[in-house]
Amino acid sequence: MDAGTANQGRIAAEFERLREQGKKALVTFITAGDPGVDFTVPVMHSLVAGGANLLELGIPFSDPEAEGPTIQAANERALANGMTLTKVLDMVVEFRASNSTTPVILMGYLNSVLAMANFAHRAKGAGVDGLIMVNLPQEEAAGLRQTLTAEGIDLVSLIAPTTADQRAKEIVTTASGFLYYVSLKGTTGSAAIAVDEVAERTSFLQTLTSVPICVGFGIKDAESAAAVSAHADGVVVGSALVQLMSDSADPMTASKRLETATAEIRHGLDG
Amino acid sequence: MAEPILEANTQRSYAQPTDSGYFGEFGGRFVAETLTHALDGLAELYAELKDDPEFKKELYEDLAHFVGRPTPLYLAERMTASLGGAAIYLKREDLNHTGAHKVCNTIGQALLAKRMGKPRVIAETGAGQHGVATATVAARLGLSCDVYMGEEDVHRQSLNVYRMKLMGANVIPVTSGSKTLKDAMNEAMRDWVTNVDDTHYIIGTVAGPHPYPMLVRDFASIIGQEARAQMLQQVGKLPDVVVACVGGGSNAMGIFHPFINDTDVDLVGVEAGGRGVSTGAHAAPLNDGKVGVLHGNRSYLMSDDDGQVMETHSVSAGLDYPGVGPEHAHLKDIGRATYAAATDDEAMEAFRMLNRQEGILPALETSHALAWVVENARKMSADQTILVNLSGRGDKDILTVADIDGITL
Structure with missing residues (x-):
């Protein structure tokens, strides 16, 4: 059993299924509660219907320091709509009422999660499978990872173009769910992706781990996704x-x- | 006089932060993975250079001949007499080139940028003092400079905006969030994560991710190093109390740090009480905040039950920030420093008093420290002394003050 399947949850099962089918994972991100609170759950189902394999749901935060203008604006709209982390979890519960297989991963900033007592337990109860913390590098992650692991939730690690080889080796030792490779230096939704550079880094990462690697930042359409x-x-x-x-x-x-x-995009990936 | 900078007293027992940037349970490095490499590089370079004779010589020379250090220690005789208590000594940081202590940090960091071969610096600014100090050293060293400033602050600090432009800096108004200092810092982080290869981010206070709280403190500590020596020389003893205003907390850390092991010296930080701490409209996280994570470190923070960072209020743009440097959080928790708050009105009263009684125009930020003095000097005896960090001058605030007085200049 490698780290990628340690939790034996929906994330590992989904990647296993994709591997058997020879398919690539399509991970989609939307901000919970944007542009209106009643958009989120119907759209989650539509993303699955369109061919998304894993759903990332952004936890709205007042200071999203790694986001580009598009997702910043989404955060502001969602907060203006009265979104809270509790309401994000409620949306996951609602989604789970008719979808028990698609992995749901929350993504956001540490202060949101720290503010909720017993977050890991409540998230698990709601049907959350993974968590991506934008501002939680490896050195600071041990405590949260422990409480998440105890509930069977994967803390997804990020690796950047600036991550040195030795550091990448340390990060993969605790990787779970999948590895999120940030394809470029910049904020979310930044300019064009350099496929050659990504290929060079992901092929290096593949030598280090069998945990699935997903690439994000700068992928806009079927062509870049493919x-x-x-x-x-x-x-x-x-x-x-x-x-x-x-x-x-x-x-x-x-x-x-x-x-x-x-x-x-699904069509582009399955090409 | 400028020599003691960066030289820790060897007999010291206080040694913070840890290698990973923790002051007790505060500090650390909570940033996007993309930035960790640059922060490691900065920490390594600083460790290498802080005791390097050539680097120190370069720094001292700029501090002496470009900034005009050492700054005087001045006995405020009329203010002392009118309050009728402890003798009030002012460490005249308002007399630095550019008008505030901020330039000591920006010179240090710009020299680091030069050593790293980075041709561009960026900064966030609230009142504009740090922006001006960054634009100044960028001009001095021939570095390209972009300064992020909340749109609201661009309006209330228009004089400083123009100063920065005169020195060749590009001032970028930030329109996201509350359009103040915290949002300027978010935007600077976004710039840095995008341009990390050729850009150094000159953070202006003892906050941000490790190693910033440590290195900004070290560069600002010349204030306390000089003041401690001057007290011994001019007064013959250490002060009973050291007082400084606290927004992010760099001027306070700068004057506190060399006194931390002098346990008979009380350290008092004064936060922005705004309309009153009990009203919620303030910027006093050490008085009325909870532990949280923002802008790369764990510290006290004004945030709500959902972890959202709250909007702050202060008459002074430079204190209008919801967080505070992690070392202050540590000093509070171990009881080595205490943190009071002064309201907008109390700060304004002290501002007017210093103008009238001493002929010194203090910054509105600094006036919060003076408000504590007005309140407390009279409760102390005449043989006691208070050392105040007069962190900056108030020329930049004249339009704000005139506006409060209902006068259009």
Whole structure:
């Protein structure tokens, strides 16, 4: 049993299934409660219908320091809509009422999670499978990882283009769920991705671990997703979808648009 | 006089932070993975250079001939007499080049940037003092400079904005969030994560991720090093109390640090009480905050039950920040320093008193420390002394004060 399947939960099961089918994972990100609280759960189902394999749900935060303008604006809208972490968990519960297999991963900033007593237990109870903490590097992560692991929740580790080889070796020793490779120096939704550079780093990471590697930041469409996925186990698409959400007047429109967009990317990946 | 900088007293028992940047349970490094490499590099370079004779010589020369150090220690005789208690000594940081202590840190960090071969520096600023100090050293060293400043602060500190532009810096108004200092810091972090290869981020206070709280403190500590020696020389004894205002807390750490092992000396930080700590409209996380994580470190923070960072209020833009340097959080928790708060009105009253009685125009930030003096000097005896960090001058605040007085200049 390697670290990637240690929790034997939905995330490991989904990657196992994809591996058997020879497919790449499509991971989608939206901010919970943006642009309206009633958009989130219907859109989560639409993303799955369009071909998303794992769902990342952003926990709205007042100071999202690693996000580009698109996701910053989504955070501000969601907070203006009265979103809290408790309400994010409620949305996961609602989603789970009719989907018990698609992994749900919360993504956000440490202060949100620290403010909730017994977060790990409550998240597990809601049906959360993983957590990505943008501002929690390896050195600071041990305590939270321990409480999450006890509940069977994966703390997904991030690796950046600036991560030195030795440091990457240390990070993979505790990797669980999947490894999130940040494809470029910048904020979410930044400019073009350099596929060659990504390929060089992911092939190095693949020599270190059997934990699946997903690449995010800068992937906007079917073409970039397909190009990157040749060098990874999956891709993460965020800002492009968040932009579509914000342009949608109602949950129905958003659901249709995001399902179509996801299906296009899925098609690109399955090419 | 400038010699003692960066030289820890060897008999010291207080040695913070740890190698991983912790002051007790506070501090650390809570940043995106992309930045950890640059922070490691900065910490390594600083460890190498802090005792390097050539680096220190370069720093001392700039502090002496460019900044004008040492700054005087001045007995405020009329203020002392009118309050009728302890003798009040002012460490005249308002007399630094650019008008505040901030330049001591920016010179140090700009020299580090030069050693790293980084041609560009960025900074966040609230009142504009740190922005001006960064623009100044960037001009002095020929570095390209971008300063992030909340849109609201761009309006209330227009004089400093223009000063920065005159020195060739680009001032970028920040329109996200509350449009103040914390949002400027978010935006600077976003810039840095994107341009980390050729850019050094000059953080202006003892906050941010490790090693910033340590290195900003060390560069600011020349204030306390000089003041401690001057007290011994001019007064013949150490002060009974050292007082400084606390926003992020760099001027306070700078004057406190050399006194930490002098346990007979009380250290008092004064936060921005805004409309009153009980009203919630303030910027006093050590008085009314909880432990949290923002901008790379764990410290006291004004945040709500959901972990959202709250909006702050202070008449002074430089104190209008929801967090505080982690070393202050540690000093509070171990009881080595105490932290009071002064309201907008109390700070304004002290501001006027220093103008009238001493002919010194203090910054509104600094006026919070003076408000504590106004309140407490009279409770002390005439043979006791208070050392106040007069951290900056108030020219930048004249429009704000005139506005409060209902006068259009």
